Amino acid sequence: MLRTTTMMIALLGCFFGQLKAEIIVDFEDLSLDADSVAHADASETPFVSQGVEFNRLWNSDFDCCPSAWALSNKTDIVTAGFTNQHAAYVSPQGGGVDGSTNYGVANNSYAGHALVFFPEPTALLGTYVANTTYSYLAVVDGNDGAGFVKGPFGQGDYFRLDFMGIDEQGESTGTVEFYLADYRDGKADAVSEWTWVDLTSLGPNVSRLEFQLESTDVGDFGMNTPAYFAIDNLTLVPEPAGAVLLFPALLSLAAVRRRWAGR
Incomplete structure (x- = not known):
């Protein structure tokens, strides 16, 4: 005994x-000029914050169109459309969590999806999430700057972000759903501030994060709602x-x- x-x-x-102590990926360890964004170029070089890697993609067929992750500190919550695709919609002043400067903006496109890679198996505690101005104004005002969206969301509509944990063997560790806009069951909610999302249910062995965006506003070529979201203060504990x-x-x-x- x-x-x-x-x-x-x-x-x-x-x-x-x-x-091990928790790690907070707040992007403040990366240098960025004021009111600017660092998106992909032809090199598709990822950026790394606190040892965590964020992919960046470029459309080599047309030599244009960055997608996946971008580092941003833009604060414009007024301008609708694609030209303001990398600003987090955080009312009333924009910017990162708790008045910080930098944050990450993700865009899933036909060229590929945003991915996050961890240097070792990791337990995720959670992250703060926000809409971008581009997607928020498309949902709430029906204004995407180009007329692709059907109009403002109505009852039954939603815009959802799925976080998908993947382990070293490429197997799923689970999925967490978060509604960037939810107009179901009498609600009329669109995220307009940094909002904490609990990711602990993804387990202790997450090697990478994948993301899926889904909207009820779809057309002949897929989702009309701009496929963007922003994150800050991704918090994790290496296993x-x-x-x-x-x-x-x-x-x-x-x-x-x-x-x-x-x-």
Whole structure:
């Protein structure tokens, strides 16, 4: 009994000794001129904040059209349309979380989707999410600057962002849904501030994040709602080596202890 208890304590000590401090990816470690954006060019070089990699894509067929991730500090919450695609819609002043400067803007396009890569298996605590001005004004005012959207959202409409965790083997660890705009069941809500999304249900072994956007406003060529969103303060805890293997061992030792106690 004493030996078993001692072993359990020792293993627990090893486990908690390996725990790592949380990392907050706030993009403030990256340099950016005032009121500007750093999107993809032909090199498609990703940007890295706090060791976390964000892909950037470029349409080589037409030598144009950056997509996936961009680093931004734009604050324009008034101008509708594609020319203002990289501003987070955060009323009333724009900008990052709690008055910070930089944040990330994602765009899923026909050229590819936004991805986030972690340097090691990771437990995600969550992230702050916002609409972009481009998508917000398209949803709320029916103004995308080009007339592609059907008009302002009405009852039954929604604009949803799915966070999908992927492990080292390429298998899903789960999906978290978040509504950037929700006009179902009598609601008329569109996100107009940085809003926390809990990602803990994706588990402790996330190697990359994928994203899916879905809207009820669709046309002949797919979704009409601009396929954009913004994030800031992505918060994670890298998984300590061996923690996943240790957990079943602790359960086994606990069972042994119960058997000893029953004698």
